[in-house]
Amino acid sequence: MTPDQSSLIAAVAAQFGAASVVADPQIIAPWLGDWRGRYHGASPAMLVPRTTREVAAIVALAAEHRVPLVPQGGNTSMVGGATPPADGSALLISLRRMNQIRELSGTGRSATAEAGVILQALHDAAAGAGLRFPLTLGARGTATIGGLVATNAGGTQVLRHGTMRALVMGLEAVLPDGSIYDGLAALKKDNRGYDLDQLLVGAEGTLGIVTAARLKLVPAIRDRAVAWVGLESPAVALDLLRAIDGPAIESFEILPGESLVRVLRNIPDARAPLAGSHPWHVLIEAVAAGDDDRDPRVVLTDALALGLERGWIADATIGASEAQAEAFWALRDGLSAAERAAGPAVQHDIAVAVDAMPGFLVETARAVEARFPGTHASGFGHLGDGNVHFHVRAPDGVDAAAWYRDAAPGITRFVHDAVVAAGGTISAEHGIGQMKRAELERVGPPARLGAIRAIKHALDPLGIMNPGKLVALAEPGCDQ
Amino acid sequence: MTPDQSSLIAAVAAQFGAASVVADPQIIAPWLGDWRGRYHGASPAMLVPRTTREVAAIVALAAEHRVPLVPQGGNTSMVGGATPPADGSALLISLRRMNQIRELSGTGRSATAEAGVILQALHDAAAGAGLRFPLTLGARGTATIGGLVATNAGGTQVLRHGTMRALVMGLEAVLPDGSIYDGLAALKKDNRGYDLDQLLVGAEGTLGIVTAARLKLVPAIRDRAVAWVGLESPAVALDLLRAIDGPAIESFEILPGESLVRVLRNIPDARAPLAGSHPWHVLIEAVAAGDDDRDPRVVLTDALALGLERGWIADATIGASEAQAEAFWALRDGLSAAERAAGPAVQHDIAVAVDAMPGFLVETARAVEARFPGTHASGFGHLGDGNVHFHVRAPDGVDAAAWYRDAAPGITRFVHDAVVAAGGTISAEHGIGQMKRAELERVGPPARLGAIRAIKHALDPLGIMNPGKLVALAEPGCDQ
Numbered sequence: 001m002t003p004d005q006s007s008l009i010a011a012v013a014a015q016f017g018a019a020s021v022v023a024d025p026q027i028i029a030p031w032l033g034d035w036r037g038r039y040h041g042a043s044p045a046m047l048v049p050r051t052t053r054e055v056a057a058i059v060a061l062a063a064e065h066r067v068p069l070v071p072q073g074g075n076t077s078m079v080g081g082a083t084p085p086a087d088g089s090a091l092l093i094s095l096r097r098m099n100q101i102r103e104l105s106g107t108g109r110s111a112t113a114e115a116g117v118i119l120q121a122l123h124d125a126a127a128g129a130g131l132r133f134p135l136t137l138g139a140r141g142t143a144t145i146g147g148l149v150a151t152n153a154g155g156t157q158v159l160r161h162g163t164m165r166a167l168v169m170g171l172e173a174v175l176p177d178g179s180i181y182d183g184l185a186a187l188k189k190d191n192r193g194y195d196l197d198q199l200l201v202g203a204e205g206t207l208g209i210v211t212a213a214r215l216k217l218v219p220a221i222r223d224r225a226v227a228w229v230g231l232e233s234p235a236v237a238l239d240l241l242r243a244i245d246g247p248a249i250e251s252f253e254i255l256p257g258e259s260l261v262r263v264l265r266n267i268p269d270a271r272a273p274l275a276g277s278h279p280w281h282v283l284i285e286a287v288a289a290g291d292d293d294r295d296p297r298v299v300l301t302d303a304l305a306l307g308l309e310r311g312w313i314a315d316a317t318i319g320a321s322e323a324q325a326e327a328f329w330a331l332r333d334g335l336s337a338a339e340r341a342a343g344p345a346v347q348h349d350i351a352v353a354v355d356a357m358p359g360f361l362v363e364t365a366r367a368v369e370a371r372f373p374g375t376h377a378s379g380f381g382h383l384g385d386g387n388v389h390f391h392v393r394a395p396d397g398v399d400a401a402a403w404y405r406d407a408a409p410g411i412t413r414f415v416h417d418a419v420v421a422a423g424g425t426i427s428a429e430h431g432i433g434q435m436k437r438a439e440l441e442r443v444g445p446p447a448r449l450g451a452i453r454a455i456k457h458a459l460d461p462l463g464i465m466n467p468g469k470l471v472a473l474a475e476p477g478c479d480q
Numbered sequence: 481m482t483p484d485q486s487s488l489i490a491a492v493a494a495q496f497g498a499a500s501v502v503a504d505p506q507i508i509a510p511w512l513g514d515w516r517g518r519y520h521g522a523s524p525a526m527l528v529p530r531t532t533r534e535v536a537a538i539v540a541l542a543a544e545h546r547v548p549l550v551p552q553g554g555n556t557s558m559v560g561g562a563t564p565p566a567d568g569s570a571l572l573i574s575l576r577r578m579n580q581i582r583e584l585s586g587t588g589r590s591a592t593a594e595a596g597v598i599l600q601a602l603h604d605a606a607a608g609a610g611l612r613f614p615l616t617l618g619a620r621g622t623a624t625i626g627g628l629v630a631t632n633a634g635g636t637q638v639l640r641h642g643t644m645r646a647l648v649m650g651l652e653a654v655l656p657d658g659s660i661y662d663g664l665a666a667l668k669k670d671n672r673g674y675d676l677d678q679l680l681v682g683a684e685g686t687l688g689i690v691t692a693a694r695l696k697l698v699p700a701i702r703d704r705a706v707a708w709v710g711l712e713s714p715a716v717a718l719d720l721l722r723a724i725d726g727p728a729i730e731s732f733e734i735l736p737g738e739s740l741v742r743v744l745r746n747i748p749d750a751r752a753p754l755a756g757s758h759p760w761h762v763l764i765e766a767v768a769a770g771d772d773d774r775d776p777r778v779v780l781t782d783a784l785a786l787g788l789e790r791g792w793i794a795d796a797t798i799g800a801s802e803a804q805a806e807a808f809w810a811l812r813d814g815l816s817a818a819e820r821a822a823g824p825a826v827q828h829d830i831a832v833a834v835d836a837m838p839g840f841l842v843e844t845a846r847a848v849e850a851r852f853p854g855t856h857a858s859g860f861g862h863l864g865d866g867n868v869h870f871h872v873r874a875p876d877g878v879d880a881a882a883w884y885r886d887a888a889p890g891i892t893r894f895v896h897d898a899v900v901a902a903g904g905t906i907s908a909e910h911g912i913g914q915m916k917r918a919e920l921e922r923v924g925p926p927a928r929l930g931a932i933r934a935i936k937h938a939l940d941p942l943g944i945m946n947p948g949k950l951v952a953l954a955e956p957g958c959d960q
Binding site (some may be wrong): 175432 | 588631632634638643645657660661662663665666667668669670671672673674675676678679681682684722726727771831832833834835862865866867903904905906907908909911912920924925926927928930931934935937938939951
């Protein structure tokens with residue numbers, strides 16, 4: 001522990017009590033790495049504030065003592081975004097004790113949740129008021145609102161409701177100088193200069209610590225239906241989506257047939273929704289919510305009839321019960337785990353324009369397999385958002401460690417170059433964190449990178465906010 | 481003209497031809513002041529680029545020669561946002577020649593419009609494709625897309641479709657160093673760091689020049705109906721809105737009875753929609769669009785029946801024809817002109833939380849009239865957005881010039897203090913420009929102001945982008 005860290009810890013403990021600092025290595029250990037075991041950091045202590053004022057005081061002290069802070073919620077980052085640097089130079093600051101839902105308004109259709117509120121808890125609270133917070137993802141039992149805001153999380157309902165960015169009505173945050181930015185007032189219009197709320201969404205904690213968010217709620221789902229469809233290609237899947245898209249369609253997820261095979265192998269007692277085998281599958285969810293009184297089963301029946309008539313659909317079924325709907329979703333939610341269980345692979349969370357995705361998916365998979373013989377490339381995910389998780393599996397029988405070290409980086413660069421050539425993004429919903437920082441620097445458009453660096457340097461000139469994530473701090477100086 | 485300005489103009493003319501610089505004082509004159517005649521600037525020349533590359537070259541030259549630029553579209557700012565400084569230090573840069581709609585996609589429901597496209601032209605182009613760009617306002621025949629983006633414009637359809645911010649899918653802009661930021665790719669998800677699109681929306685040209693925008697389109701309106709309602713108070717108006725709000729309701733505008741009297745006096749042949757007199761009036765528009773097949777007249781009939789049954793509505797009528805619907809809207813659109821014709825007054829474009837607006841409106845009017853005897857205060861506008869245009873008229877018979885000089889600033893400070901006390905904003909949809917800059921500095925939260933100044937200094941260290949608007953440039957230095 002450095003003298004500066006000791007002084008900071010002592011000051012925090014003096015102001016907020018010994019319980020506000022956790023220094024026991026046993027307790028800290030699980031929070032020093034990411035959940036996939038890729039990143040391993042070190043830190044002498046974790047600060048655990050209970051209020052925004054405590055966060056503000058901690059940040060002011062950190063600035064005074066020049067000690068970097070790594071904010072942490074549920075620690076479910078896919079890109080090492082919440083793992084401290086390995087040199088132990090930073091302290092963890094956990095927002096998990098700030099877990100109050102401060103307000104939930106039925107008429108205003110909003111909830112103000114502190115950073116440490118777990119997504120599932122917000123879902124439950126909204127449901128209790130007959131409403132719904134429409135962002136959801138696999139890690140909902142662990143991920144926190146602060147992290148979901150800081151990473152502009154996506155998930156499976158983005159098609160209808162957008163990413164976290166579209167659901168944030170206002171934020172409260174502690175800026176790197178320890179000042180409290182309060183944007184929680186429920187103003188539908190506010191033209192007082194630059195939109196700091198939107199600047200903080202997706203900033204990955206590099207410009208300040210989100211302490212609370214006022215979030216949009218939508219009408220509760222009264223009823224839902226889930227269909228499973230077998231079809232020939234991503235191109236016809238997109239044709240189908242374009243033809244049936246409407247307010248009732250909440251999810252439209254695509255996966256290749258071989259991924260379904262792996263999922264079925266990986267989940268005990270799982271059953272294939274369709275009898276035959278198909279090159280691609282789509283899961284479609286339709287819901288009834290608000291004053292839309294159409295039966296979602298009828299919506300899906302009509303959609304499937306249209307798709308069969310046009311020759312887009314080879315086979316399809318609608319879940320006969322809520323249990324079956326959940327079973328279909330379990331197959332979708334089991335994809336990541338099944339892909340990991342299938343052997344060494346590199347994943348890429350990428351997006352291109354929606355119309356371009358079917359072609360991109362097929363052609364890039366072919367190009368990767370040609371360029372890296374023995375690999376197997378495919379993608380699954382959010383076709384309606386132009387966002388897939390593009391996986392490249394190692395050739396059978398390779399040494400995993402050697403392949404990750406020697407082959408994987410080149411494959412990733414190849415995929416990213418293809419994405420850039422297609423006008424897309426190397427991070428669709430997972431963020432940059434530490435995993436993609438070098439790649440962002442390599443392929444990011446210079447105008448964008450220059451502006452990001454200038455903003456980072458302007459708001460965090462000491463470099464104390466989540467160091468090493470997203471963007472390298474520009475060299476200090478007046479003429480950066 | 482300064483030597484630096486001469487050098488810049490010569491360089492632009494050399495690169496892009498003599499036609500790219502307008503120096504004739506007769507031609508420039510109308511563009512040196514704002515349309516309401518409040519602000520008067522000076523400039524030796526107006527640069528008129530035709531392409532983004534020309535804008536980029538001009539900005540790079542301006543940076544090299546340290547000559548500030550004032551970007552201009554339709555010059556319809558309500559806050560002096562496009563008027564150059566009076567000292568003639570800046571050059572105008574008109575985006576009006578960049579008036580191409582580069583792309584309009586039916587399946588993608590988007591249009592990419594250059595900065596100089598006039599709003600009405602975009603409306604027409606969208607209509608030609610069976611779609612609609614859902615932002616509209618009185619100045620639609622003059623205001624340009626670039627200005628509407630730079631000011632995060634609002635208007636009368638925000639209730640359903642949001643402000644410009646919600647309609648921007650991506651931007652192209654020239655940053656203060658002359659680099660081109662290209663965010664036009666239609667990516668529904670992109671987590672490559674800070675959202676520069678959203679940062680530029682509402683930045684009033686102080687961080688760069690918006691050259692094009694990809695904008696969201698929505699289904700065309702197949703049918704609409706407009707109701708005019710007389711009622712007792714803003715509070716019951718909000719009760720009514722809460723009860724009837726739904727996808728078909730696109731506008732909900734409130735005005736006091738005395739404002740209607742002034743409008744009727746100010747528009748030749750205008751007729752009152754209702755027979756009796758009422759303390760407040762509401763205009764409600766319902767539309768049929770997309771796959772919503774309800775008749776908007778039925779929607780409004782049901783809404784009015786509910787309002788009558790609950791005792792909220794004193795009297796109401798639904799326009800029997802499109803001509804009558806337009807006549808109702810003409811009354812609403814004639815409000816600003818009628819208020820101006822009624823004598824000296826100060827206007828305030830303010831917002832508070834929607835639920836708080838009825839009480840704020842009534843109480844603040846009462847407080848203003850008590851504190852400034854003889855004045856008359858009232859508000860009209862976008863109740864469903866929590867945004868009204870709050871007017872304070874001078875006592876009868878005062879000398880206008882003296883009142884504007886001696887009394888108006890104190891009234892504005894009083895109103896703004898009330899807004900701040902209510903947790904609201906002193907600029908809801910018009911921006912800050914030069915009109916509200918001092919007031920923003922006076923009442924703006926320090927954390928917000930500090931961040932805005934730091935970002936401005938970081939991205940425009942030379943202070944060449946729309947000087948004097950929105951925010952004073954921080955003193956140069958490493959430790960701002």
